[in-house]
Amino acid sequence: FDSKEFLDKKVAQFLIPSDKVAHVQIGNYLDHALLVLTKTGYSAIPVLDSSYKLHGLISMTMIMDAILGLERIEFERLEKMRVEEVMNKDIPRLLLHDHVTKGLELVVNHPFVCVENEDGYFEGIFTRREVLKRLHKQVRR
């Protein structure tokens, strides 16, 4: 098992590029976000603005939690609340030239980490699956 081959790499070599990443816009309403999550099948996705700047993440759980009233789930609120009121803005970020070890540390607690360039523009995502796929491949030899 040659960990050097695995660990000397950069985040860029594990990247799922932005054009392959499902996302929503900060101005979208929650009913639209819920539809995107349901149709793509992802449990959480990035939130961008129209110039592709990264703003946060939104998940199924955050949406449901936001409309959970005292007596019932208040589904009508989905058309009234926006993504930016509910999303998680406090998210870790990686740069393309970061060492993969920095990504590994972050995916211990995050299923995926957004990758951006120096100006905060979204480049893609770094996922647990990409790390585990390569680890498994090396372990098999």
Next chain:
Amino acid sequence: FDSKEFLDKKVAQFLIPSDKVAHVQIGNYLDHALLVLTKTGYSAIPVLDSSYKLHGLISMTMIMDAILGLERIEFERLEKMRVEEVMNKDIPRLLLHDHVTKGLELVVNHPFVCVENEDGYFEGIFTRREVLKRLHKQVRR
């Protein structure tokens, strides 16, 4: 980086035991399952029966997909449909004495894998986080 220390282990040493795992029962209705998922914050959890036998997994996405009508999300159907109509029954399973390498292969494509005993009774779960935590710890030395 001593992979032998990591890879000679059994699934049992990485286990999150059943008493720590949120789950629902096969007979529950979808509104109850949605509430459990929202309150615990997990995107998918095991489905058991009253004798703790493992039947499948249910996720937020599976529930939303099941009530997605042609014109709108039909939230009233949550009280009419049951977990067993919607859950994924076709899931991989691990045994306590399996090698961790078998678990590693499965978590490439599954965020977690249910662990059972020989009679199909639920023992706990094997998660990506437990694997990555230990990998990261070894990489740091």
